[in-house]
Amino acid sequence: MxxxxxxxxxxxxxxxxxxxxxxxxxxxxxxxxxxxxxxxxxxxxxxxxxxxxxxxxxxxxxxxxxxxxxxxxxxxxxxxxxxxxxxxxxxxxxxxxxxxxxxxxxxxxxxxxxxxxxxxxxxxxxxxxxxxxxxxxxxxxxxxxxxxxxxxxxxxxxxxxxxxxxxxxxxxxxxxxxxxxxxxxxxxxxxxxxxxxxxxxxxxxxxxxxxxxxxxYPEDLVYEPAYAKAVKAAYSRLEIFGLDELSSGDWDLDTAYLSLEAQSSPEARPGSPEPRGRIEDLLGSRPRTVLRGEAGAGKTTLVWWLASHAACRTLPEQLSELDGLIPFVVPMRSLAARGITSPTPSQLPKIARLQVDKPPDGWAGRVLEAGRGLLLVDGMDEIPQADRELARKWLAGLLRMYPRTRCLVTVRPLAVGSDWLEQEGFEELRLLPLGDEDIRSFAGAWHRAARLECDRYADEHWAKRQRKRLVALELELDREFRRNDVLRDLARTPLLCAVICALHRQRNGFLPETRWDLYSAALNLMLATRDIHRRIHQPEGIELTTDEGRQLLQRIAVWLVRNGRAELTREQAVRQLESALRGLRRVRAQGTPQAVLMHLLNRSGLLQERSPDAIQFIHRTFQDYLAAKEFQESDCLDELLLHAAEEQWQDVLRLAVGHCGRSEERRLINGLTAAADAAPDRETEWPLRALAAHCSLNARYIEDDQYLQVWKSLKKLLPARDERELQALGRDVLAAVH
The missing domain is CATH 2.40.10.120 (Thrombin, subunit H)
Structure with missing residues (x-):
């Protein structure tokens, strides 16, 4: 049929x-x-x-x-x-x-x-x-x-x-x-x-x-099935971290999709009996939503899932209001990289660079005018802070022009104020950390996807052995999650849960104990052992050690952070690699910067080119981790401290402390304390005190006098006045305060 x-x-x-x-x-x-x-x-x-x-x-x-x-x-x-x-x-x-x-x-x-x-x-x-x-x-x-x-x-x-x-x-x-x-x-x-x-x-x-x-405009009706097919093709597949040991890591999104839990602010809907629940239940009744979530919390996965199912009219009953709407996905990192600040309706179908012909003239505007549009603005935190007010004005103007448009905006917790889109009728939802059952559900889905990959093996005997091994690893990891509180706390986001699953498999059950060791082991998995396990030697004629690959990626990551970007062009990436190769003689002898970039895109698993001439890290967290390492290795902690009050730099600062030696830790924490002391108001001081407290908790070595001073200064500001201040503290600091 x-x-x-x-x-x-x-x-x-x-x-x-x-x-x-x-x-x-x-x-x-x-x-x-x-x-x-x-x-x-x-x-x-x-x-x-x-x-x-x-x-x-x-x-x-x-x-x-x-x-x-x-x-x-x-x-x-x-x-x-x-x-x-x-x-x-x-x-x-x-x-x-x-x-x-x-x-x-x-x-x-x-x-x-x-x-x-x-x-x-x-x-x-x-x-x-x-x-x-x-x-x-x-x-x-x-x-x-x-x-x-x-x-x-x-x-x-x-x-x-x-x-x-x-x-x-x-x-x-x-x-x-x-x-x-x-x-x-x-x-x-x-x-x-x-x-x-x-x-x-x-x-x-x-x-x-x-x-x-x-x-x-009857031609619109002819075009829309082709557009829906292109949306499905673009957004129904997902790269699951760690599964590309076996193949491309490109999986049917529904295999990996986990229904996330979210919470609304009690002030948004006084008397609402359900301020907390599954995201599908909460989104259905909210025509306009700002969705906040930590790095790796699943915001982009949710956007892709909504787009692919809305286009195909296969959303669940809770989201029937969105079923059949025409989705326009707006990845803000792509806008920043292409210099687009205020996309017009006619640009909306083109931003995601779908594999579909040009739409009829005026089609997107007619969709929005008829109230048939679903605007999915992903990663508002991935544009420079100075541009966010311009982005707000663009979005507000578009929605006033087309008031029946449904809209979801995703953003990290502190990227914009709680009243950022309040005048436009937006309600706030916050993605919650994975609960214990969600962690086990996600790990189960990860291992099911890995077992499905075994079906592609030509050797059925080998495939059977691998499936049996994956079943045993899944049971062992489930027992470890039930037993180990520290491991469960590390796995509270889908990204880190996937990292743990991948490392548990690669290390035959042995796992890192800290967040930094987890990232370091993940990078080692992607940059070195991945090709070894797949018996791939010198692809494209280039062979990098783990440290060489990390050094090269650090240069790209730090350029992105310094420029407030999440994407860069091939030309920009090549220039960063040229600079890095001056000190990497062994790599320089193997090929040109262009060849090294191609190798990193094809083999590292950490860089990807989602559209022509738009290169990005597979996840912002790896970008921030590598940038933090580069700031530490190049003795640029003072530069980090200069930007400590800027939200886009704060995740880099949180990760930097894990890279520091003893004297660098003291210098970093003292710098944050001094910046907080000089802050002109509570709004600026609060996140700086929270950052200093976070660093003091995660420092490998900190003397008592410095530790006590950090917490004494923070406690003078307590209690938190609102939800935003609580979110700024973060889970670790909040747990220590209580």
Missing amino acids: PSVEDRLVAVLGARQGSGVLLTPELVLTSAHLFERGDAVEVVAPDGDGRVPCDVVWSGDPDTCDLALLVTRRSVLPLGTAPPLRWGKCAGWQPMPRCQVLGFPQVQRYESDELEAVQIPGTLMPLSGRMRGRYVLHADHHPPAPVPDGSPWAGLSGGPVFAGPLLIGIASGDPLGWQHASIESMPLATAFNDPGFRMALLDRWPDPPVFEEVSSA
């Missing part, structure tokens, strides 16, 4: 007509085909013969010429058919490229056998306005008259489609047009009839919602 046209059926009773399958047992046709007590059957071109049915509702042929039939068995299996969509005309302008389907007299074989007809034409909404009908003028020459009636006899009840939307049911052949026009009953008219609505909902509780069709 590849298309909606396959829903066509012939209706056989006292008169022959046509109809359309709403469900495998529900048929919509014309009321004037029947008299009371008629025996009625339907037959589908691809079905297995005639199927008896009952007329469960029939309208007045003069005012609502529609009838609803229920078959006594399934006519066709519709499981693989695209969902049926309903439409209604939103204006009076002619709408070309429509069609009516059916089994008319004019199409019969010589032995009077039925044959289907497909009549393309232009729908003229105004032509039948007084009688409550749509009129379709056929594009081709009208059929010749027949002596005993209309050549279109038998077409009654046939579906009228505008693109993929069912908008009406053929009902007659108006006099005076020499069979060049066909009348139809608008589907929306029937739904206004209480009897029809009750009969339909009894048998089909969840029918489609009506979509408005702008009659001036």
Whole structure:
């Protein structure tokens, strides 16, 4: 069942007509085909013969010429058919490229056998306005008259489609047009009839919602299935960290998707009984949402999951309000890299660089105007802080222009203020750390995905051994998560949970004990042992040690941080590698900076080129970790301290302390304390005190006098005044305070 046209059926009773399958047992046709007590059957071109049915509702042929039939068995299996969509005309302008389907007299074989007809034409909404009908003028020459009636006899009840939307049911052949026009009953008219609505909902509780069709732009309906297919292709696959030991690591997103838990601020909805719950339950009732989450918390995965399922109309019931909307994914890191600050509606379909033809002129604006758009703005923290106010004004202006647009904005916890989009009607949700059960669920999904990869092995004996080993590792890791509180605390985000799963497998059950050891081991896994385990030697003629690969990636990472960017071009990356290669003679002898960049893109697993000439780290956390290491190794901690009050640099500072030696730790913490002492107000001082406390907790060596001074200064500011201050403390500091 590849298309909606396959829903066509012939209706056989006292008169022959046509109809359309709403469900495998529900048929919509014309009321004037029947008299009371008629025996009625339907037959589908691809079905297995005639199927008896009952007329469960029939309208007045003069005012609502529609009838609803229920078959006594399934006519066709519709499981693989695209969902049926309903439409209604939103204006009076002619709408070309429509069609009516059916089994008319004019199409019969010589032995009077039925044959289907497909009549393309232009729908003229105004032509039948007084009688409550749509009129379709056929594009081709009208059929010749027949002596005993209309050549279109038998077409009654046939579906009228505008693109993929069912908008009406053929009902007659108006006099005076020499069979060049066909009348139809608008589907929306029937739904206004209480009897029809009750009969339909009894048998089909969840029918489609009506979509408005702008009659001036029928090409939109032709383009949208191609756009949806491109969205599905782009966003239904996900790279799961650690699985690319086996292959590309590119997995069906639903295999890895974990329903995350989120929390709304109690002030947002006073009296709401559910301030906390699964993200799907909370998002459905919020037309505009700012979603805050830590690095690696799953924000981008959620955006991709929403986009791919909304485009394909496969979202769960809790998100039915979003199902079928047209998603526009706006990765803010890409905008910053391309110098776009205020994308227009016409730019929205192009930002993600989908593999689809150029849309019809003005299409995105018409989608937004009709309230059919789902705007997914991902990573507002990934543009420079100075540009965020400009981004807010752009988004606010766009939503005022198109007020019915649903919108989700993702951001790290402290990147923007709590009132950043409050005036535009946004509500805030915050992704919560993975609970103990969620950690085990994610680890289970990770190992299931790894076992699926074993199906690709040519050696079945080896594949069986690997599956058995993965089952044993999964059970062992589950026991470790239940037993080890420190390990569970490290696994509170999907990214770090995936890192733990990968390292547990690669190290045969031995795991790092601190966050820094975890990242270091992950980098070692990606940069060295990954190719060794895959028996790959000197790909592209270049071989890097772990330290050489790390040195090269550090230069790229620190450039991104210094420039407030999350992406860079090939040319910019090559310049950074040229600088790094001056001190790496062994690597320089193996190839050009361009060849080294290609090697890192192909082999490291840490850099990726998601679109032409836009290079980024697979996750911002690895960028920040490597940049922090470069600042420490190049004796640039003072530069870090100069930017300590800037939110984009604070994650780098948190990671830097784990790289520092004894004297560097003292210098870093003293610098943060001095910056906090000099802060002009509480708003600036609070995050600096929190940073100093975090560093004091994670320093490998800190003397008592310095430690006590840090906490004494922080406690003078307690208690926190609002949710934002609490979030600035972070889990480690918050736990120590309590």
